[in-house]
Amino acid sequence: MPTPPRLAVIHTGGTIASRPSPDGRGLTPQQAPSVPGLDGVQVHDVQPFSLPSPHMTPAHMGQLAALIETLAPDHDGIVVTHGTDTLEETAFALHLTLNVPVPVVLTGSMRHAEEVSWDGPANLLDAAHVALHPSSRERGPLVVIGGDIFDARTVTKIHTTAVDAFGGYPGPIGRIDREGRTPRLHYFARPEPRATYRPAHLNARVEILYAYAGWTGEGYAEAEARADGLVIAALGTGNLPAELLPLIHATDKPVIIATRTHAGPVLPVYGYAGGGATLVGAGAIPASFLNAHKARLLLLILLGQGLTREQIRAVFERDEF
Numbered sequence: 001m002p003t004p005p006r007l008a009v010i011h012t013g014g015t016i017a018s019r020p021s022p023d024g025r026g027l028t029p030q031q032a033p034s035v036p037g038l039d040g041v042q043v044h045d046v047q048p049f050s051l052p053s054p055h056m057t058p059a060h061m062g063q064l065a066a067l068i069e070t071l072a073p074d075h076d077g078i079v080v081t082h083g084t085d086t087l088e089e090t091a092f093a094l095h096l097t098l099n100v101p102v103p104v105v106l107t108g109s110m111r112h113a114e115e116v117s118w119d120g121p122a123n124l125l126d127a128a129h130v131a132l133h134p135s136s137r138e139r140g141p142l143v144v145i146g147g148d149i150f151d152a153r154t155v156t157k158i159h160t161t162a163v164d165a166f167g168g169y170p171g172p173i174g175r176i177d178r179e180g181r182t183p184r185l186h187y188f189a190r191p192e193p194r195a196t197y198r199p200a201h202l203n204a205r206v207e208i209l210y211a212y213a214g215w216t217g218e219g220y221a222e223a224e225a226r227a228d229g230l231v232i233a234a235l236g237t238g239n240l241p242a243e244l245l246p247l248i249h250a251t252d253k254p255v256i257i258a259t260r261t262h263a264g265p266v267l268p269v270y271g272y273a274g275g276g277a278t279l280v281g282a283g284a285i286p287a288s289f290l291n292a293h294k295a296r297l298l299l300l301i302l303l304g305q306g307l308t309r310e311q312i313r314a315v316f317e318r319d320e321f
């Protein structure tokens with residue numbers, strides 16, 4: 001008799017585990033869901049904590065990575081259920097730090113168990129099939145929602161309530177559907193090699209500032225003084241009002257320039273005061289195609305690894321993530 005595939009399901013909370021609280025105070029994580037309709041698979045449920053995902057911290061992400069490393073040798077695939085609000089941050093932190101041979105797939109739900117058409121069971125079943133599929137190996141942690149399979153680097157939450165809440169440029173890297181009970185899985189590209197890091201700690205203080213028309217640097221000095229590094233969600237290809245240029249010039253801490261625009265890379269093309277070319281001339285580091293919150297996690301991990309500002313620049317410049 002062939003041994004059945006072994007799947008670990010790590011439950012961390014989120015709407016997929018939530019129900020309305022009896023006192024009428026709103027949704028809270030209460031009960032981890034079980035994978036429906038998976039015949040012939042040995043499922044091992046683990047619940048290290050149960051949190052709404054806005055309560056997730058880098059420390060929880062580190063705890064999760066350590067747990068996945070412990071479970072990986074005895075399983076063929078690992079699913080992580082997670083709240084959708086910060087799911088992309090946990091997925092990216094795992095992408096940067098995990099080096100395990102088995103697929104790791106994150107999923108969640110947008111509707112809770114007592115709503116009409118709860119999306120939790122279908123997402124969980126899809127995630128389980130993806131995690132146990134041999135073509136999911138060597139791709140780094142994946143996110144599966146609504147049948148779409150996303151890469152941790154590019155996936156982002158794009159809608160506050162829709163069931164298809166995840167997207168990101170250029171979109172899914174694969175698709176899972178079911179023909180009856182048989183999963184049909186397609187990837188649109190081959191796996192790519194990826195850099196991983198072993199930070200000594202995840203305690204660096206990295207803050208995000210959000211640029212807007214008319215910003216003259218309010219909040220910058222305070223953030224710069226207390227943080228080990230900054231990320232700015234800048235404008236367009238990575239430009240800022242002129243007042244920010246001398247402030248950035250004055251620091252030797254890493255300042256990463258991301259963009260508040262939803263797709264595309266940061267490029268140092270503009271030469272007016274505060275234009276991307278002048279910011280890079282003043283020492284700032286373009287975030288490549290990472291959004292501000294993912295650039296923050298990468299910076300936090302690189303600082304935890306003890307990298308200098310110039311080594312950090314090289315990682316962002318070469319897309320070593």
Ligand SMILES: NC(=O)C[C@H](N)C(=O)O
Pocket residue numbers: 013014015016051052053054082083084085086108109110111
């Ligand atoms: N759909 C969800 O899971 C949202 C919830 N607020 C969470 O992230 O925990």
